Amino acid sequence: MRPVTYLLADDVEGAVRTVTADPDTHFLAGGTTEVDLLRQNVLTPHRLVDINRLPLTGIEALPDGGVRIGALARMSEVAEDRGVRERFPMISRALELGASAQLRHMASMGGNMMQKVRCGYYRDGESPCNKRLPGSGCAALTGVSRTHAVLGTSEHCIATHPSDVAVPLVALDARIHTRIHTRTGDGERDHAIGDFFLEPGDTPDREHPLAHGELITAIEVPGLPIARRSLYLKVRDRESYEFALVSVAAAVDMVDGVIGDVRLALGGVGTRPWRAIRAEEFLIGAPAIPENFEQAARIELSDARTTAMNAFKPELARRTLVRALETLTRDGSQR
């Protein structure tokens, strides 16, 4: 690990200004990505600004039925929050099915949004990787790609977005609040989560619309009554402590056997947490029957581009999506 200097931030503005002023300065929150990749020389900051003492830890139920999650709330705290559990069971579930108990105590929600991909070629620090070293190529295209993405890929990068909780947040149209420092002063910004995770395209190194030094302060989830009956279904190679091969966040409102409203998002298959907007559009107003679930899944996955090793993913995603919808429309299951 390279040497770093350390600064303990005691106010948000100061932290933002310090990081903004220097490309080689990074924020340090839970450290579960930053310290790991610092040790492997994948991230190479010269200075860390420790933001763990900043007052961004609150979890607040909002009058509109939503919830505001402080960026430094830990995954475990959000998962067990009563308001989150009642209003957005799929958020709680996605959090509890991610990482391990120890990592969930450490990892912050803001850091979860900013976590790096798990592609082995990105993380080994030396393989060709357009994310780590733009223009160097993508070793995954011809390499081991079983866990890689099939939606939103480009010829420059096929790394899967690793977050679980980002999947329900995308389904719920959450908003990411930030603090930013520019020449004109300190300010706040607010990003729709649908615009927050960028597809790799020609610039896989650019993963978010954030400026360097722009700090996530909170994640706001708007009230959505149908989310009270929602689920997060995760399929993976082992039963626990593993990233998703496919996951589905789903919420359905059904009236007399017809789908009135639906929210769907996929994890494990996209270069970003994948809102299944085309499947949603097909389903709204359609009878809640398996044939329609199948058709919705097929429509959503029709653009999937696979490698020899991950060719199973579209079919697995189709089945997982269908099972999620069948579960939600068949009984009163919250999960």
Next chain:
Amino acid sequence: MAVRTPEASPGPEAAERGPGPVKVRLGVNGRERGIDIEPRVSLLEVLRAELDLTGAKRGCDQGTCGACTVWVDGRRVLACLTLAITCEGREVTTIEGLARPDGTGDGQLHPMQEEFIAQDAFQCGYCTPGQIMSAVGCVQEGHATDDAEIKEWMSGNICRCAAYPHIRAAIRAARDRV
């Protein structure tokens, strides 16, 4: 190794520390300890190399195996992914401090430690300190109701000897005692 001198600048950077060794005070197992370490040094490295607390083990050193599990402010975390300098003002508890941190316990082990022995919950023992620290956390968090729940909430601790059935038996037994 190269030591980079921080540039002198006003404002918040005046409090910048490192990259060379700096004085850090840590509360570990009820005792205040002062050490000189670089900011990049992990809590695990400090515990083992500076404080001679070798219970927490280095397994993967990348947050995968759980052998380094300790508590910071009472919560089970991974010492390998925690920079020691970030723990100033926090209370760190290791396996050495579990029984009776102030040494007044007269050799009396924590119930979880006793049950790991009674249930033969280890073979090589390398993962055991991490397992025990995690297991006490698992029970305290209320996630030890049955074997399925114990499996899920202990999945961050890998046992290469696969002593899992006995580890679960120890956790069940300790859970019923505390």
